[in-house]
Amino acid sequence: VTTKEIRSQEAKDFIKAMKLGDHRMIARCITLVENELPGYLNLLKELKSSDIPVIGITGPPGAGKSTLINAYVRLKVSEGKRIAVIAIDPTSPFNFGSLLGDRLRMTEHFNNENIFIRSLATRGSLGGLSEKIIEITDVLRNAYFDLIIIETVGVGQSEIEIAGLADTTVVVFVPESGDEVQAMKAGIMEIADVFVINKSDRPGGDLLAATIKKMIRPKMDSWEVPVLKTIATTGAGLDQLDKAINHHHQTVKTGQKRLFLLTEKVYQLIKKQRMQNVRREDISKELQLALNKGDVNIYTFAEKLSSTAGTSETR
Amino acid sequence: VTTKEIRSQEAKDFIKAMKLGDHRMIARCITLVENELPGYLNLLKELKSSDIPVIGITGPPGAGKSTLINAYVRLKVSEGKRIAVIAIDPTSPFNFGSLLGDRLRMTEHFNNENIFIRSLATRGSLGGLSEKIIEITDVLRNAYFDLIIIETVGVGQSEIEIAGLADTTVVVFVPESGDEVQAMKAGIMEIADVFVINKSDRPGGDLLAATIKKMIRPKMDSWEVPVLKTIATTGAGLDQLDKAINHHHQTVKTGQKRLFLLTEKVYQLIKKQRMQNVRREDISKELQLALNKGDVNIYTFAEKLSSTAGTSETR
Numbered sequence: 001v002t003t004k005e006i007r008s009q010e011a012k013d014f015i016k017a018m019k020l021g022d023h024r025m026i027a028r029c030i031t032l033v034e035n036e037l038p039g040y041l042n043l044l045k046e047l048k049s050s051d052i053p054v055i056g057i058t059g060p061p062g063a064g065k066s067t068l069i070n071a072y073v074r075l076k077v078s079e080g081k082r083i084a085v086i087a088i089d090p091t092s093p094f095n096f097g098s099l100l101g102d103r104l105r106m107t108e109h110f111n112n113e114n115i116f117i118r119s120l121a122t123r124g125s126l127g128g129l130s131e132k133i134i135e136i137t138d139v140l141r142n143a144y145f146d147l148i149i150i151e152t153v154g155v156g157q158s159e160i161e162i163a164g165l166a167d168t169t170v171v172v173f174v175p176e177s178g179d180e181v182q183a184m185k186a187g188i189m190e191i192a193d194v195f196v197i198n199k200s201d202r203p204g205g206d207l208l209a210a211t212i213k214k215m216i217r218p219k220m221d222s223w224e225v226p227v228l229k230t231i232a233t234t235g236a237g238l239d240q241l242d243k244a245i246n247h248h249h250q251t252v253k254t255g256q257k258r259l260f261l262l263t264e265k266v267y268q269l270i271k272k273q274r275m276q277n278v279r280r281e282d283i284s285k286e287l288q289l290a291l292n293k294g295d296v297n298i299y300t301f302a303e304k305l306s307s308t309a310g311t312s313e314t315r
Numbered sequence: 316v317t318t319k320e321i322r323s324q325e326a327k328d329f330i331k332a333m334k335l336g337d338h339r340m341i342a343r344c345i346t347l348v349e350n351e352l353p354g355y356l357n358l359l360k361e362l363k364s365s366d367i368p369v370i371g372i373t374g375p376p377g378a379g380k381s382t383l384i385n386a387y388v389r390l391k392v393s394e395g396k397r398i399a400v401i402a403i404d405p406t407s408p409f410n411f412g413s414l415l416g417d418r419l420r421m422t423e424h425f426n427n428e429n430i431f432i433r434s435l436a437t438r439g440s441l442g443g444l445s446e447k448i449i450e451i452t453d454v455l456r457n458a459y460f461d462l463i464i465i466e467t468v469g470v471g472q473s474e475i476e477i478a479g480l481a482d483t484t485v486v487v488f489v490p491e492s493g494d495e496v497q498a499m500k501a502g503i504m505e506i507a508d509v510f511v512i513n514k515s516d517r518p519g520g521d522l523l524a525a526t527i528k529k530m531i532r533p534k535m536d537s538w539e540v541p542v543l544k545t546i547a548t549t550g551a552g553l554d555q556l557d558k559a560i561n562h563h564h565q566t567v568k569t570g571q572k573r574l575f576l577l578t579e580k581v582y583q584l585i586k587k588q589r590m591q592n593v594r595r596e597d598i599s600k601e602l603q604l605a606l607n608k609g610d611v612n613i614y615t616f617a618e619k620l621s622s623t624a625g626t627s628e629t630r
Contacts, residue, residue: 045614045615049610049612061494061497134613179376263595263599265613266602266613269618270593270621278582280582284578295363297363299359299362299584303584306589
């Protein structure tokens with residue numbers, strides 16, 4: 001990958017190549033955007049809007065998300081569809097093993113040109129992930145895929161943010177997930193479009209389904225959130241999941257949720273732009289200088305720094 | 316609570332009253348800041364910096380955080396200390412029951428004037444929580460407390476952000492938390508200052524402690540992260556927890572972490588300031604207008620909107 005700046009005309013050619021299914025070009029464009037290499041914004045500005053469905057799949061560890069995605073991808077590929085899968089990996093040396101295991105289960109798909117798989121590292125903790133996912137899924141939506149799947153681990157703030165970026169958010173539990181369901185943040189309840197109880201051959205599935213059903217609140221576009229049971233390892237329930245996803249996508253395409261999702265994306269992009277020249281190391285230096293002089297009120301300090309740290313227009 | 320703007324001189328008087336232990340004034344100042352009532356910024360700008368310890372306590376549901384906090388508060392109160400506890404509640408009708416249960420366990424403290432308890436709702440999902448917690452803990456630091464405890468539920472993005480705001484972050488697990496530990500994001504591993512395995516009379520505690528110890532990485536100020544075992548219901552291990560918290564606080568007061576925490580706070584405050592006039596409803600309206608005219612590239616659109624949506628200096 002070159003570091004020469006990508007100009008608009010070249011970006012148009014890149015997008016043409018992606019549309020033809022050039023996997024190397026797709027990988028290159030994602031790398032361009034992921035690492036913000038020179039000209040990445042020119043590429044983003046050439047993207048067309050698209051209603052290719054983006055499915056977010058999330059849930060606590062051990063819910064069998066990877067196996068479910070694996071089985072779902074197999075189903076869609078057998079129908080002749082082309083699929084991109086983005087797995088959000090918490091960057092963490094110690095769970096590399098388990099994530100590698102998840103990825104290996106997908107190796108059956110690695111040599112299939114109708115499937116594109118990419119892991120995206122979160123690089124520690126704070127910020128920047130939502131914007132990156134927006135950008136990368138928009139790149140993929142301009143390639144030749146029929147469906148884009150984003151997989152994330154856990155049930156927390158980051159998942160809620162991701163849910164706001166996917167057209168359809170599927171939350172996966174197992175019959176034993178009662179505690180996680182109770183502890184779930186309200187946000188995810190509002191954003192989940194489909195619930196799946198996987199490994200539903202184990203006891204407790206019906207009870208959990210009833211608990212979840214009681215918690216479901218009215219949704220945008222009068223969408224009725226289904227609570228489905230699957231057994232990913234045998235493929236049981238996958239047809240219903242597919243129907244629910246397709247049905248929801250039709251609702252999104254013509255409904256309020258499209259505007260809601262676009263608004264959320266624009267909000268995240270504005271945040272990125274306004275904060276891009278605010279660097280923690282600069283704040284730290286200024287703070288140290290101020291602390292050397294005495295007591296610092298951080299509210300006055302932040303206000304002063306915010307107005308002098310440059311504006312987003314200078315990019 | 317009046318809605319008349321609080322001016323600087325009045326804010327000074329408020330702070331004096333808080334320092335004398337006026338609980339009603341403390342509650343009023345928190346409400347002022349929580350709801351951003353007129354003049355709340357004048358109050359914040361009158362606050363003095365303080366090294367009163369802020370302890371963040373987090374961990375998965377069922378780890379016994381509330382019982383542990385309850386027992387720890389009892390210990391500190393018996394030493395004559397004054398404690399403020401902030402519980403971050405996911406706003407959620409369906410788990411109100413369980414949270415209420417948690418709170419009720421603390422009722423023994425409700426009539427003790429040396430203890431102040433306040434729940435802070437997250438109001439759904441996205442954003443704003445970190446800045447609020449910064450502001451409210453700074454208010455409490457200007458009152459008459461010796462120790463401030465912040466309790467959050469879960470192991471996710473929001474907890475990582477909260478960890479960046481507490482002087483000392485305690486992460487609580489139970490012997491059965493192996494899955495949660497494996498799924499933990501790298502960020503929390505880096506920010507946790509003390510690990511506690513609660514309910515350690517159940518089997519598996521030593522194995523989990525060994526797993527966690529292997530995952531611990533070098534910390535700021537050469538702090539060695541302890542992995543402690545407690546049984547909150549009997550009080551076992553609380554003395555060691557207290558020692559670890561005190562020891563860590565001495566390290567923070569004189570070390571690098573103080574600057575790190577202040578930097579993080581200023582970063583969050585700048586973000587709040589720069590985004591305060593960016594409203595999702597305004598974005599939505601502009602987007603709808605643009606969509607009516609045809610295809611919208613959100614990157615060009617966000618750039619344009621960001622530069623026209625006013626600047627933070629206009630507040």
